[in-house]
Amino acid sequence: MLGNTFGRVFRVTTCGESYGIGKGSGLAVIVDGVPPGMRITDEMIQKEMDKRRPGQGQLDSPRKETDQVHIFAGIGQDGVTTGAPVGMIVYNVDTQQVHIDQYRDYKDLIRPGHAEYTYFLKYGEAADWCGAGRASGRETVGRVAAGALANIILARDNIEVVAYTKECMGIRAREMSFEEIKRNYRKNEINCPDLEAAERMIEKVLEIKAEGDTAGGVIELIIHNIPAGLGEPVFDKFSAMLAHGIMSIGGVKGVEFGAGFKCSNMKGSEFNDHPYLEGGKVRFKTNNAGGVLGGITNGEDVVVRVAVKPTPTISIEQPSINMMTMREERLKPITRRDPTLLGRIYAVIEAMAAITTVDALFLDRGWEGMARLDKRWVDLKRSREPPPVRHT
Numbered sequence: 001m002l003g004n005t006f007g008r009v010f011r012v013t014t015c016g017e018s019y020g021i022g023k024g025s026g027l028a029v030i031v032d033g034v035p036p037g038m039r040i041t042d043e044m045i046q047k048e049m050d051k052r053r054p055g056q057g058q059l060d061s062p063r064k065e066t067d068q069v070h071i072f073a074g075i076g077q078d079g080v081t082t083g084a085p086v087g088m089i090v091y092n093v094d095t096q097q098v099h100i101d102q103y104r105d106y107k108d109l110i111r112p113g114h115a116e117y118t119y120f121l122k123y124g125e126a127a128d129w130c131g132a133g134r135a136s137g138r139e140t141v142g143r144v145a146a147g148a149l150a151n152i153i154l155a156r157d158n159i160e161v162v163a164y165t166k167e168c169m170g171i172r173a174r175e176m177s178f179e180e181i182k183r184n185y186r187k188n189e190i191n192c193p194d195l196e197a198a199e200r201m202i203e204k205v206l207e208i209k210a211e212g213d214t215a216g217g218v219i220e221l222i223i224h225n226i227p228a229g230l231g232e233p234v235f236d237k238f239s240a241m242l243a244h245g246i247m248s249i250g251g252v253k254g255v256e257f258g259a260g261f262k263c264s265n266m267k268g269s270e271f272n273d274h275p276y277l278e279g280g281k282v283r284f285k286t287n288n289a290g291g292v293l294g295g296i297t298n299g300e301d302v303v304v305r306v307a308v309k310p311t312p313t314i315s316i317e318q319p320s321i322n323m324m325t326m327r328e329e330r331l332k333p334i335t336r337r338d339p340t341l342l343g344r345i346y347a348v349i350e351a352m353a354a355i356t357t358v359d360a361l362f363l364d365r366g367w368e369g370m371a372r373l374d375k376r377w378v379d380l381k382r383s384r385e386p387p388p389v390r391h392t
């Protein structure tokens, strides 16, 4: 299997499955590019891990995983990062035989909406049939641990990442300020800062859950205080890298920046964000661009909406095909699941956004350093003035 590393300078590599090899199975992440001298503890990472952990409420999978993270590499005797890769591990603790047996019973059947069919096409009979292997939501454990590290780096620059539930089954949160969103979005199980809409969303999901079914929704991501200048045209635009990171999360079916798909019904005069001066700084009156122009951040918040599909596993019998016999069969209602992904996926979206932003910062600052150096070579002939400084 290829493609288990994300990032160009701040690089995150994950491994691990939902069930894996018996009692010792787990999920690990190696993070390359962590600066030296950062004080990091298991507890600091655990705070983020607890956002994604299952078994916390009515909207989560009943799987009781503690998701206890242990940092096993990259921290020296003084308790600070050494500059070496940071390694973190989480063991699976709720891998019950009854569920393994259930997965074995239907391992040859295509589970509609899930990845068994395409994994079988690619990896054949060796594909991990238990709990969806790498296609399980548990794969995202390592991403959240790496995202916690990235957030500690971003905090030095006051950059904040928040992803909250904007919409669920036709119920939409009202427009709110970033401060209000940040204050309220963790106050309920569905992570919606509009507390009245949140109640209606939860009621709707529980109704759907009682029918044995699952619900989809939209998460809005805001990267607040992100500096202008991040993103490397043309292939590594900030928007392209962020979309890559978010679209790599299981269950995500779409991303839109700023006005997004609404732009199809807008005139240029309506869509264009008009610049104005605020204390000598360029700002924009609207943010239809979602904070990115030409693939480079423009200093406004990056705003992205993420379409999240309903959890594929449902408690309703569905048509299927047995991949070994190539016969049509029925798939019976099965095992544990999240009735909606909204209660947990937001933490993974925040993690991927934090990782992408740190990676983009490293690239930009590295490039800027080189560009300044080049400028000095040229300037030396004419003057000894230092070159102008960006982002200050």
Ligand SMILES: Cc1cc2nc3c(=O)[nH]c(=O)nc-3n(C[C@H](O)[C@H](O)[C@H](O)COP(=O)(O)O)c2cc1C
Pocket: 061, 113, 114, 115, 135, 136, 137, 138, 140, 249, 250, 251, 252, 309, 311, 312, 313, 336, 337, 338, 341, 344, 345, 348
């Ligand atoms: C945090 C998280 C939890 C998930 N929980 C479940 C689950 O309980 N049951 C399920 O069928 N899918 C779950 N998924 C979704 C599957 O991982 C995903 O649908 C599957 O890998 C197929 O990929 P695709 O939907 O991107 O095509 C979860 C995803 C995430 C990110």
